[in-house]
Amino acid sequence: MPPSCARNTSTSLEAFSRSPGGMLTKTRGAVLLTMCAGMFLVQLDVTVVNVALPTIGARLHTGLATQQWIVDGYAVVLASLLLSGGAIGDVLGHRRIVLAGFTVFGLASAGCALAPSGAVLVGFRVVQGFGAALLLPGTLAVITAVYPERREQARALGIWAGVSALALAGGPLLGGLLITASGWRLLFWINVPLVAVAVLACLRIVPAGTRTSRRIDFAGAATAAISLAALVFAVIQGALPAVAVALAAAVAFVWVERRGADPMLPPELVRSRQFAGANLVAGAMNFVGLGTILVLTLYFQEVLGYSPLHGALLLLPGFVPLSLMAPVTGRLVGKYGPRPLMLAGLVLGVLALLNLLRAGPGTGYLTVLPTWFCLGLGMGLLTAAVVAAAVDGVPADRGGVASGVNNTARQACGAIGVAAFGVITGEPADHAAFVSGLHTVGLLGAALWMVAIAITAGTVR
The missing domain is CATH 1.20.1250.20 (MFS general substrate transporter like domains)
Structure with a gap:
């Protein structure tokens, strides 16, 4: 070199x-x-x-x-x-x-x-x-x-x-x-x-x-990895024994971290209300966001009859604001802090999800377009803000574990949301039952994001 x-x-x-x-x-x-x-x-x-x-x-x-x-x-x-x-x-x-x-x-x-x-x-x-x-x-x-x-x-x-x-x-x-x-x-x-x-x-x-x-906290790393892998596996495969493995490994992780001289998840992060709150909101964001992407994709193709490529193009009105707003949100977070942006994104998302109640087997794309556009806009406001809130105030030498927790919350909850929303809507071949499940998804997603609003208001500076 x-x-x-x-x-x-x-x-x-x-x-x-x-x-x-x-x-x-x-x-x-x-x-x-x-x-x-x-x-x-x-x-x-x-x-x-x-x-x-x-x-x-x-x-x-x-x-x-x-x-x-x-x-x-x-x-x-x-x-x-x-x-x-x-x-x-x-x-x-x-x-x-x-x-x-x-x-x-x-x-x-x-x-x-x-x-x-x-x-x-x-x-x-x-x-x-x-x-x-x-x-x-x-x-x-x-x-x-x-x-x-x-x-x-x-x-x-x-x-x-x-x-x-x-x-x-x-x-x-x-x-x-x-x-x-x-x-x-x-x-x-x-x-x-x-x-x-x-x-x-x-x-x-x-x-x-x-x-x-x-x-390196090898015991903490091993128990955390086993717990998370078993949990995601259980959700994806519907395997109940894996839930027991996940719970047992989670208990072991807590025990190891409390007894360890140099725990992987340090006490100052565990005690931080903002760190915990921001990661809970990040998990709720991906749980609802990725789950909704799945069911809307199925709705466009299997219920409304669009081709796979056409269905992918119909998702662009939500993906575009999601991509474009995140850098803008970063600047606004730098000026006003993360909480106003998080609250605005969550409120917009709640309204968007409630719009799913208007969807029907033959209502057409324009009926659910406001849901996907406003949800993408809300997630564009949220994504940079929740990351900034999670890492704000974390000691410099703990940036990796802070990032790991935040990304784990988003990845794991996203996988769980995809599986859960898929179960709720069921097979799209039965259009009426699928649309009924879509309404349930809208209510559940709105309720989760309303809880996230309360968490944000109570924990994020």
Whole structure:
């Protein structure tokens, strides 16, 4: 490595963030872009594969169960290891863990692209989820360290949240285009050069964080991972024994954390009302938001009769404000704080969800358009604000675990919301029953977000 690179990589995050001069702004912008690229790839691979499942099943001769695990193998591992990935980054330095996450994610993507069978593809998707769990919390921790001043940090988090929303929106559309152009394997090959560029950027511009004297809480990491994995597995598969495993592991996690000399989840975070409140709201946001995306997708295609591509295009009126508002929200959070933006987004979402009561088997797209547009707008106001509220006031050396908790709340609750709303609406073949379930989803979602309004008012500064 050239001497200049060695000097860059030996600089601590704190010193880097306080360096003066015009070059700082450009370099920090490049760091933000690199971290956003990592988060974009992680989020994109949550949704981009869905549209390819029928093609993968036909080419690899796999059944429905294997196709489900091509998606769920990634989702379960990602949700269960986010907290551990953030905590390990706090101890070893987030640059190291981000680089490790990029490397594992890139190699696993190549393995997915070369997979000769469904079982091998599922295995590499699990490894890909492991890399993503290392990468995602580290991207947020690096950003908050490089932008320590509140207003700048809020703006950077708004950009980060906007890119996250763009990945969610772009996944199905990009997947459809790539499959049409070159087949399903390109969905994974495209990650490899992007990861290579990101790794080189990390080595050149992302400063090495200082290692701490704390030890890795292996017992806490293991019990947390088992509990979260069992919970998400139980929801996805409807396996009641997994619920018992999740509860037992959660009890073990609490016991380990109380007795540990250096717990992964420190007491100051557990006692913070704002940290707890912001993460509860983040979980409610994804529970309702991702669950609603699922049922609206089914409603457009199975009840109203639109094609898959047409149905994906009909979701754009909600995805566009979700993507565009997040950076704007970041600036507003920097000026006014997170609470007003969170309250505005939640109120808008409650009104949007209640509009679902107007939907019927033949009412048409325009009836539910206000629901999806206003829900996307509300989530655009919420996303950057809940992240800012969660990390605000957290000690700098705990940024990774704070990010891990926030991302875990959103990923796990999102997976649970998708499963729960799918159960409530049932099979869309029975249009009348499905629409009745859609009304229930609207009432439940509105009630949850009203609770989130109370939590926000009572806990967030």
